[in-house]
Amino acid sequence: MESKEMAEAFDMEVADIKGVHLRIGDNTSATRIDLLEFKNPPPTGKPYPHLYHTGIARMCLKTTDIEKDYQDLKAKGIEFISEPKLLPGTTVKIVCFKDPDGTFLELLQGDF
Structure with missing residues (x-):
C-alpha cells in the first residue's frame, strides 16, 4: 500500500509498504505484532x-x-x-x- 500519510509519519519521501498484524490464537484481544515490509524505498542491509x-x-x-x-x-x-x-x-x-x-x-x- 502506498501512503502519503505513512511517508510523512515515517519522515520518508515515499512509502510503499506491505504490512500484516500477527497474533497467536483466536483471542481478538491478544497482543498483536505489526510487521512492515518496505517495498519502496527498498530495504537495505x-x-x-x-x-x-x-x-x-x-x-x-x-x-x-x-x-x-x-x-x-x-x-x-x-x-x-x-x-x-x-x-x-x-x-x-x-x-x-x-x-x-x-x-x-x-x-x-x-x-x-
Missing part, C-alpha cells in the same frame, strides 16, 4: 547474523503456553532454532526462531 550485536537483534514475546505455541507455529511451517528449553535453576522456558527476514524472535514462558 541484512539482519544481524547473531544476537550479540548493538541495536535490536531480537524481540521476546511472553506466553502462557510455550509448548502449544511452539507446536502451532511449527505446524504452520515456522523453523525453530531448537525445541523449548528450560533455563537452569528456573521455571522459565524459552524457544527461538527467525522471521522471514532472518531477525531472531523468542517466546518466553514464566517469570525470573
Whole structure:
C-alpha cells in the first residue's frame, strides 16, 4: 500500500509498504505484532547474523503456553532454532526462531 500519510509519519519521501498484524490464537484481544515490509524505498542491509550485536537483534514475546505455541507455529511451517528449553535453576522456558527476514524472535514462558 502506498501512503502519503505513512511517508510523512515515517519522515520518508515515499512509502510503499506491505504490512500484516500477527497474533497467536483466536483471542481478538491478544497482543498483536505489526510487521512492515518496505517495498519502496527498498530495504537495505541484512539482519544481524547473531544476537550479540548493538541495536535490536531480537524481540521476546511472553506466553502462557510455550509448548502449544511452539507446536502451532511449527505446524504452520515456522523453523525453530531448537525445541523449548528450560533455563537452569528456573521455571522459565524459552524457544527461538527467525522471521522471514532472518531477525531472531523468542517466546518466553514464566517469570525470573
